[in-house]
Amino acid sequence: TICRCLLEQIPTQVDTAFILNPKLTAAELLAAACDDLKISYPQGATIKVLTDCINAYLLEAHANDRRTVLIIDEAQNLSIEVLEQLRLLTNLETNQRKLLQIILLGQPELLVLLAKPELRQLSQRITARFHLNALNRDEISAYIKHRLVVAGAKGTFFTKPAIDRIYKISQGIPRIINLVCDRSLLGTYSEGELQVTPKIVAKAASEILGPETQASPNWRLIAIASIGSLVVLTGLLILMLTGESEAPIAQIQPTAQQETVATINQPMTAREDQFADATAYVAPAPQQSLEIAEPVRLQTFEETKPAPYGDQSSTNLTSLRLIRGHDIAGAALNDLLQLWGVDFTDPDSASCELAETIGLFCFSSIAGLNEMNDFDRPVVINLNNQWFTLIELDRGSASLKVDNTIHRVPVAELLDAWSGNFTLLWRAPPGYKAPISIGDRGPAVDWLVNRLQVINDRTGPTTPGYVFDGELEVQVKQFQLTTGLTPDGIAGVKTWIKINDADDIETPRLDGESL
Structure with a gap:
């Protein structure tokens, strides 16, 4: 289903081999790749000949x-x-960027395969890993409701105890949920209920x-209940299946799993070229004038005193149907940049590529509200084919921002209109281009060493040119463990975001509470 969704959102300027x-x-x-891309090659061609044909095609593209x-x-x-x-x-690349992006879709066994020592070089090139987790109790309820609405149903067909039983039986695995619900509806009809x-x-x-x-509990033991995993090689333009980058955001959902930079630019809608690949190197963007404004301070939850869940009687909420968002993602991204104190003179031209010129990188993904809330950053989301800044x-x-207006809408309506895609901004360290790990050196490594020393109240050499070694990897893993990340020892987007949080770097926050 996710793959089909991705393919449906592929921008017109992207060619795919599936x-x-x-x-x-x-x-x-x-x-097979040549066949899908309509690349001609001689019969009985060797690997070298096929690779040369693909390389020639990629250069032309x-x-x-x-x-x-x-x-x-x-x-x-x-x-x-x-x-x-x-x-x-x-390895096929120009001086500016990779020529081919690769997405691997697989079951949890894929993670085991990539962990083999002989595939270490390949694993190190993976710039984004996303896992589809089993649904929790609340997500199952919303999932069933959504499926019924799509089917044209009106009213409540599943009682709360019935949903609790479905959760217990399915363990949150969507395929089992679908089967059980389908048969349950048939049984309800046959019994005249x-x-x-x-x-x-x-x-x-x-x-x-x-x-x-009951679903096998092994699902919950493998890859944090992954019912599937997605791996992106190189800096995928983030066709909103998720990622951060240069294509529209194709959204996919990252969890507190293996962390790396999101490179599939999730299309914030695959109809337009909205967000550029934030993880791959990009040539400097054309100069555009921008104004640096004072960062906007958002109210805290203590100040706003939100009403309890479901109690919306006195909150002056506006129906999402009455709100008009932006038609293009760039305008919503500009709203997001304003929260960071940046205002492009041409709002519609805002892009992740331009944001990178001032040290802000995009991260796009697909997740549930709780997981998105964990990032604690304002995000751009697509609701009913319109763009908003949450x-x-x-x-x-x-609360949704559209230009200079803030709209408060019911969370239930947001969930009905939202597919889980989101894009946030994060402040990258000096010289950052991709996740860093053992063997790397440069300004980003020096910055990492310095920040970890500050966070851990340690002192040590700060001489430029530090090489990412085993000792630094251990420190990174320890930090990841203490902040709820998977300890892979790679300093990617999620790790940098947590470092910025721990370092009290001034950052706009997604004002929210645990849902």
């Missing part, structure tokens, strides 16, 4: 200002030989899943 069957040799995979993305499904079935060939494909009860759910589950009516969130309402 490999469904990964049980291929390296030569067969290259040939680059000259025509087109992007190329290779998507491989069921990637956990790829052989080590083929994965190594994919690593070599990521108007609402689904726990008893009907239990019977439906036994018919579908057999005597063992600046405040509580249990009953959300």
Whole structure:
């Protein structure tokens, strides 16, 4: 479903090769990519010939200002030989950027495969990892409601106890939720009832899943309940499946899992070229005049005293249907930049690429409200094909910024209109271009050493030219553990955001409470 959603949102300037069957040799995979991209090659071509053909195609596409993305499904079935060939494909580049972006979609076994020592070089090139987690109790309720609305249903068909039973049976796995709900609705109809009860759910589950009516708990043990994982190689333009970068944001959901820079620029809507790839190197953008304003201070929750969840009687909320957002993502991004004290003279031209020229990078992803709230940053979101900047969130309402106007809307309406895509800004360290790890050196490494010393109240050498070594990796892992991140020892977007938080760097916040 996610892959289909991504393909539907691919911008017109992006060409894709989609490999469904990964049980291929390296030569067969290259040939399949050539076939999808309509690249001519001689019969019986060797790996070198196929690679040369692909390289020539990519150079021509680059000259025509087109992007190329290779998507491989069921990637956990790829052989080590083929994965190594994919690593070599990521070497195809110009002085400005990578010519090919690669997305691997797979089951949790893909993470195990990439962890093999012989694939360490490949793993180090992965700039974004996203995991689809099992749904929690509240998300299941919203998920079922959404599916019913899409189907044209009106009213409440599932009682709260029934949803609790579905959660217990499915363990949050969407495929099982779909099957159980479908059979439960059929059972409710056949019994002449108007609402689904726990008893009907239990019977439906036994018919579908057999005597063992609970999803295997192993799902919760693997990759934090991942029901799938997505890995992006190189700086993917973030076709809003998520990421941060140069294509519209294609959104995907990152969790507190393996952390890396989001490189799939999630299309904030794949209809327009909104956000540039924030993780790949980009040539300097054309000079545009901008004004540096005083950072906007957002109210805190203590000041606003939000109403409890569901109590919206005195909050003066406005229906989302009555609010007009921006038609293009750039205008909403400009609203977001204003919160950082930056105001482009041409609001519609705001982009992640321009933001990078002043040290602000985009990070785009797909997540639930709680996870997005964990970033504690205002975000740009798409609601009903319009763009808004979300600046405040509580249990009953959300505040949306459009130009200089703030609208408070019910959270329930926001959830109904929101697919989970969001883009935030974060302040990058000096010289930052990509995640840093063992063996790296440069201004970003020096900055990392200095910040960790300050955070940990330590003193040590601050001489420029520090090499990212094993000792620094241990410090990074310790910091990641204390801040709720997966301790992979790689300083990527999520790690830098947490460092900025710990370092009290002045930053606009997403005023919100735990939902």
